Amino acid sequence: MSTESRERAAVENRAARFLDDLRDWLAIPSIGADPDHHGEVARSALWLADELRMDGWPTVEVWSGDSQGEPCLPAVFACWPSTDPEAPSVLVYGHHDVQPVDPLDAWEHPPFEPTLLGAELHGRGASDDKGQVLMHLLGLQAHLEATGADAPAVTVKLLVEGEEESGSPHIAALLADHADELACDAIVVTGTGMFSRDTPSMCTGMRGMADAEVVFRGAAMDLHSGQFGGAVPNPVTELARMLAALHDGEGRVAIPGFYDDVREPPAAERAAFARLPFDEAAWLSGPAGGSRSLRGETGWSTVERLWVRPTAEVNGVSGGYAGPGHKTIVPAEAVAKVSFRLVPDQQPVPVQRAFAEFVAAHTPEGIQPEVHFTGSGVSPCASDVDHPVTESVRLALQTALGTEVLYAREGGSGPEAVIAEALRAPLAFLGVGLPDDRIHAPNEKVVLPLLHRGAEAAAHLWRLLGERRGEVKGRS
C-alpha cells in the first residue's frame, strides 16, 4: 500500500468515531455573541481539550484571559512536537465559537441536534468551524498511523479561539501573551471554502477592511425648504456629491493614493481564477440576491473584483426625513457609512487617512464634516502561492481529492492578517467548506466525505512538510 493509501485508510478507519465526536461537539451551543451562552462556549473549549488529550497531544491548554487581566471566551492551545529538533513548526488556526441561530424557525432540524442527512451533517458549526477543526485532529491521527511514528514529521500546534464570530477582540493579546508557545514557521488556517464540490479550490487570501462614518452638518436644525431652500447649503446634497465622487467612470475608487500599496495578484492566481467555471447569471440570481447586473472596476473579472481588488462601498446613508409622506425641509445633517475592502499590501490606517483627506477636499463651504473610524480596521492577507507550505497544502489537497485544485480567495476577512503579522509567519489555507454550506445562516451543514478528504489532506501535508523541512524552516 502506498503512503497515500495508508493515510486514506487511516481516515476511513476512524470515520465512525469522527462522526460521533463531531455530533457531541456540535451539540454544545457555543454561541459567542450571546452572553447567556458563554458557559456553553467554555464547555465547548473543555470538550475540545479533553478530545485532544484523549488523542494523545502532549500539551493541551485552555486560555481564558489575557495578561492585562481581561477575561476572554476560552481558546484552546495544543502542541504535538516533532522528535526532530530541526523540524519546522506549523500552527493550525481555527475557532470553536459559533454564530447565533435566529431565525430559529427557519431550521429544518434543531441547530444543536446534529442530524445526518445522506452524506451531509446538519447543525450550527458543522462547517464553520468545528467540523473543520475536528478534521485536523483526525488528520494528525491519520498522519501518525500512516507513518507509524509516535510524533508528527513537523511540530504541529493548534490554536482554536472562542471569539472569532465576535471579531476576535482578544486575539492580539493572546498572541502577545503566548508568543513563545505560538512561535511557528507557517500558519495553516482552517475553515475556508472551495469554489464548488466539482471544482475544488484553495483559498489564497482574504480582503481586509476599513470603515468610516461621515457626518455633514449644515444649520443647527432642519429648515423649512420654502423659506430657506435654494439659499443655504443642503447637507444631504453635499454628502451625495461626495459619495458620487468616490468612484470614477471606470469603477475605480477615486481617493488619491488609494491604490498606491495595491499589489497586483500573481499571474498564476489570475490564470487559475480564469479557469473557474464562474456562472455570472446563476451568481446574480442566486447568491447575489437577484442583483440585476454586474458592476465594478473595468478590466477585472467578477471574481477578481471580489477577491483581489479593493473597493469602497456605501453601507448606509441617512439624513432629513425619508418616512411616509413628506417633510419639506433642508435637513440639518446627513450621515453616510462607508467601508473599504482592502487587498495586499494596503493597510487600513493609511486608507482611513486618505479617506479623511478626500472628505475634507469634498466638503464645501458651509458644511462642517466629521469623520469617525471604527478602530484600526482589518488588514488583508494572502498566501504566497510559491511558498513551500502553500505548494504543499495544494499538493496535499490534490492528492486527497484526486483532482487539480485551483486558487480562489475570499472577499471578507477574519483575524488571519493579525495572526500572521504577530507571528511573522506565512499563511496557507486548508479548508473544505462549500459556498452552499449556509454558514451564518439557518440549516448550516457540512459534507462529511469532504471532511474526510480534508483530514486526509492534512495528513499528507504533515508528511510533505516533513520531506521539505529544510525549505520551510529556511523561509520562515
Add this chain to the structure above:
Amino acid sequence: MSTESRERAAVENRAARFLDDLRDWLAIPSIGADPDHHGEVARSALWLADELRMDGWPTVEVWSGDSQGEPCLPAVFACWPSTDPEAPSVLVYGHHDVQPVDPLDAWEHPPFEPTLLGAELHGRGASDDKGQVLMHLLGLQAHLEATGADAPAVTVKLLVEGEEESGSPHIAALLADHADELACDAIVVTGTGMFSRDTPSMCTGMRGMADAEVVFRGAAMDLHSGQFGGAVPNPVTELARMLAALHDGEGRVAIPGFYDDVREPPAAERAAFARLPFDEAAWLSGPAGGSRSLRGETGWSTVERLWVRPTAEVNGVSGGYAGPGHKTIVPAEAVAKVSFRLVPDQQPVPVQRAFAEFVAAHTPEGIQPEVHFTGSGVSPCASDVDHPVTESVRLALQTALGTEVLYAREGGSGPEAVIAEALRAPLAFLGVGLPDDRIHAPNEKVVLPLLHRGAEAAAHLWRLLGERRGEVKGRS
C-alpha cells in the same frame, strides 16, 4: 379731517372692542390637524359667523361640506355688496384653523389664553391667521364709518376656510360648488408678512411646490459587502450620483426643461428687493438656524433665490444601515425625498414629468427605479405689480404706515394659486405679519398697532378701489 384721518380715527375708536373680540376668538383652540379639536374648529367658524352678523354683513354662511357629500372643516363665507351694481367685487381670503401647539412647555403663556405683553398679543393664531382676518372686519367697519355710507364702495366678499393648515384639501371643491357666490374681480389674501417693522413690504408672490419620492432598488436583500461588494450595483451610490447631478456648478437645477416656463421677475420687483436692508450674516445666524454660509444659484441675491427662483432640495435620504456601529452591506435599496419650489409660470405636473425623465436618464443598468409624486403639487402665484388692485393695496398700506412699502415675496405656498385659477381673478396680498411672529412655533404673537394699521389700510383699499372701479372691473 381728511378722509385718511377719518379711517384712522374709526379704527382707533374700535381698538378696545377689537382686542376683546380677538381674545375671544383666539381662546378657541381650532387646531385643524387634530381630530379631537374638530369641534373647536366648528365653534371657531360659528364665532366668526356671529361676529360678521353683529357687524351687519348682509350675507353670512357657514360651509361644512362639498357637493360630493364630503364633510370638511367649516369655512365661513360673507358678502357685503356695494349699492352700485357696476362696482367690482373683491374676495378677501383667510383661514381660522390654527397650527398645533406642541411643544407645549415651550410656551411662556398658555397658547389659548391670549396674553397682552406691551403692544404684543401672544397666542396661537394671533398672527396666522385670526388676527389678520379680524383686521379685515375692523377695516370694513372703518371704511363704512369713514365714508358715512351704508355699504362699501366695492362689493366685499370674505372666505375664511378651516383647512389651510391641513393643506386646504377641499378648497377646490368649495370654489367649484360656490362659484357664483365667490365670483370676483380680484382676490386679496390676508396673512402674509412684511420684511420688518422698520421696512414694511408687501408680498407679491408665493412659490409653488412639487414633491417626489425616488426609490432605487438593487438586489432583493442587503448583501454582505465582503462577499459581493465591488461586483454589483450599490443603490445608495447610484442614488447619490443622481442627487449629485440635480444641480450644475452654478447652482442651477440641471433637469432638462426645468426653467422653460420660468418668467423673469419684473424689474420693478427686483429693484425693490435690492433696496431691502437684508442682513445676510444676521439671517444666517438667526432665522437660517446657524447655517454656515450662503449657497445658491449664481447671479441672484439671497432674497431672489428664496422668492423668485425655483429650487430642487433633497428633503431626506435613507438606505442601508446608518445607525450606531457598522453593518458591512451593499444595501438592497435607497430612498430620497426631493421637492421643488416653483415660480411663475412653472406648473407642478410638467416639473414632475421632467423629473421622472431625469431619474430615468440617471438610472444605471442594474437599478430598478420608482418615482412617486404627492398629488399634483401646488402652483406658484404672483401679483401683477402694475394691476390697479395691487397698486391700490400698496398705496393703502403706504397711507396707513406713513412710509414707502417695498416688495417682497414668500418662499412657501398655500392654496392661493388654486383660488386665483378657479376664480380667474388677480391676486394681491395685504398682510402685516412679521418674520418674528413665530407662526407655527411656540409663543406666536402679533403686534397690535400693526393690526390697526392693517385695518386702516383695508379701509383705504375699499375707498381707493371704489375710486378706480372702472379700471378694476375692466381688468378682471
